Every structure is written in structure tokens, then in C-alpha cells.
Amino acid sequence: MDRIEVYGKDKLIASHPRLYGRGQEHLVLDHYLDELLKKPRALLDARPFKEAQLGPLYQELLTRLLKQSPKGAREFVNVLRLGRSFDEIALKAAIEQTLAAGDCSFAAIYEALLKMFWPSSSEKLLSSTPRVQKPNVAQFNELLRGYRADGTECVARS
Template identity: 25%
Template sequence: MSRACRYDPDLNPTYQEMAMHYGVGVVPARPYRPRDKAKAESGVLVAERWIIAALRHRTFFRLEDLNQAIRELLEKLNHRRFKKRDGSRASVFENVERAAMLPLPAEPFDMSQWSHARVNIDYHIAFDHNFYSVPYRLANEPVEVRATPTTVEIFHKGKRVASHPRGRGKDQAITQNEHRPKSHQAHLEWTPARMVRWAGQIGPNTARLVERILSEKPHPEMGYRSCLGIIRLAERYSATRMEAAAQRALETNACRYKSVKSILKNSLDQQPLTHLPSLPPPPPHNNIRGGEYFE
């Protein structure tokens, strides 16, 4: 359960989906009340006593051998006669339970993972080291994320608003064109020009850094998150240090938020940038063919 309650417990969403897939109902027991599920507790005791205890002194070197031994003891247990009633577990299954069984669904259950997220101003949510788009009108709104091994679905107030194939890389932005605003003004006035002007209040190097980050993205909005982080670093470390760090990031081609943060954290902005001397050309040799060979 997601939240225990005597009268109205919240089921785990993944467990509830599995129950719906197989057409079964879930009636949670009260917390710390094992007698509410006496049949299940008794079944655990019987399995421990007649299967696990019977195998406790045996050693297995293959999983197939262990499964075969468990299967033999389970068959023996199921045909063991009841002490206080007629029949056995096997006979009850054949006479009562088998007729009530339903066929399995045509498709296997697809295990899902549920989580919560908040839409960033770039109308993407962060999940599993990647970014997935939603309609831009949901910027700053809380959403629910349902992820399977192949897809990522995003829900807002119980309604699905986006579905994406699940990214297998890291720091990938999976964006659908229909989620983008028709104009930058429609996107809460967060435009690339405004972001550059905001960075320009810190200094020209920071503005150049932000402009470069936005230009390297397939869609400028994908760089908003990094640019906001860089601008906020100036509030923490001062505009002077931010300018020096931005200059160092531009000269070393380290134009990422993590790189700029590392420069400031390690005080590299206060150290002179040493330029490595250019390497001399290799000495002439018969095994070195040179660039003319490939022309």
C-alpha cells in the first residue's frame, strides 16, 4: 500500500495495475494484524515446515536441481490428506478452484514505475537522467509519471498529457513538436533573448556563455534549465567570479552548468589559465605518411 489506513487505504499504483490486468480484487489487511490474512500466513508456515525445512541439509549446485526438488516436495504436500476434513489441497483445487479460474490475458503484464515530478519552465520533466516534454501550458505544474521498460507516460490531474518512448541514454531531451509553444511569447515570456539579456546584467562573458549554450541545443528551450542555474550561480559566488568562470568555460570549451559550477567550487576562476604549448611536428620517418597520403 502507498498509505495505510484502516478504512480507506491507498493501493500501490503498480500493484493496482497488476490486479486490474489479471481481473482480481485487492482487499488490504489492517497493518500489524496477521490474523486478517490467516490463510496466507498459514500457507507460509506450511511451506517453511514441509519444503524449506526438508531441504535445509541438502546442497544444490544447479538451479534446475533445486527447482526439481521443490517441485517434488510441493506435489507431495498438495496430495497430503487434511487432518480435520476430507480431501487434500490437490482435490480442493480440482473440485472447486479449477472451474473458477479465468484464462490469462492475451498480453503479459507490463511492469510500471510511478513517480511524481514538476514541469520545468522549458516544459520538460526530469526522469531517469533524461528529459521528456509535455504541453508548454503545464509549465510549473505537478504531474505523475508512469514508466515501463519501453515507454514514459505523463499524467496531469489523472489525464494522460504525453507519451514518449523511454530514452536509453543520459541527459537526452525527448521532445514532441506539438508540445512546443507556437511563439516564444506564448511560453510565459521565457525567450532566448530574455535569457541572454538577463545574463548580460552579470557581464558580457556570462551573456556569451548563455548564448552559446542556447545555440548548441536543437531547441533553445532545452538550454533554459542550464542557463538559469548559471545565472543563479552569480547570486551565490558574486558577478565578478561568475564573469571569470564564464570566460574560463568559454576558453576551455566547457560550456555546461556542471563545468561552470566546478570552476567556481574549486576556485579555478581565481587562477590564471595556462595555455599548453603547441606540440612540435613529428620528425620525418618512412612510416609516417602525412596528410598528403589521404588526399
């Protein structure tokens, strides 16, 4: 047995290499991302983050995000969580693209990923905002007065 596998409801949840030495641990950063999202300032001191070898691209992204915003650590954790939905090659390409463009926020990286996989629909998806019609409050004033603006009487019907 070379691996330890953890199952929940007949579904593989985690798989780790079996460690034979005493006191050894195998930490996977992805397993801690949801907790780090709750306390993103703990990211830099978290053992799973320190032990993860993310590479220079991710280090540059983190440095830029921390300089851009006080919420940079949260943005970085959200970017790492994108690795759950998109493959690593696409995620790295999106990060490189947004770093080159100067906007490396989570939203920019996510938008770049959407454009990679759904080029025609991403523009509609990201730019469409629902339109809400403003209510005509004059109608309520008419009910309160008992008369419409044209002078006819308002009668409540049941």
C-alpha cells in the first residue's frame, strides 16, 4: 500500500502518499483553502502554504495582489480555489495574461478563464445586468388621497 485514501459516502475525498517515518505529515494546500478564505491574513503563516511549492508565477501574483489591495490575500486564495474548476495550464495562462495586462484581480483572472473556454458567451455573461423598472410611486399617493391625478375617484375593489 503506497497511498492512504479517504472516502466519504463511497466517494474518494482525498488521497495521500503513505509516509513510513515517525511524525511525518503530508499537507495539501487545497484542503485548507476554504479555511484560509475565512481568515485570509493567516495565509502567509499557514504551514500548508509555506510547504506548497507554487512557483514564481504564483509568488508574483501574490506580491502584486498584496500591494494592490488590503484584501489581496483573500483574492489570492480565491484564485487558488479556481484550480478546483479549471486545469492548471489554463489557470496559469490566465494569470500570466492578467499580470501582463496589469489587472491581476480575481475577477480579471476569472474573466480571462471564461473567455478561454466560452469566448462568445463570456461577454454576455459578464456584461449583462438586470434592468429593473422604477416603481411609479404616484399611484400610491392617489390611493392615499382617494383621487387620481385626473380628478376621478379611486375605489378599492375586492
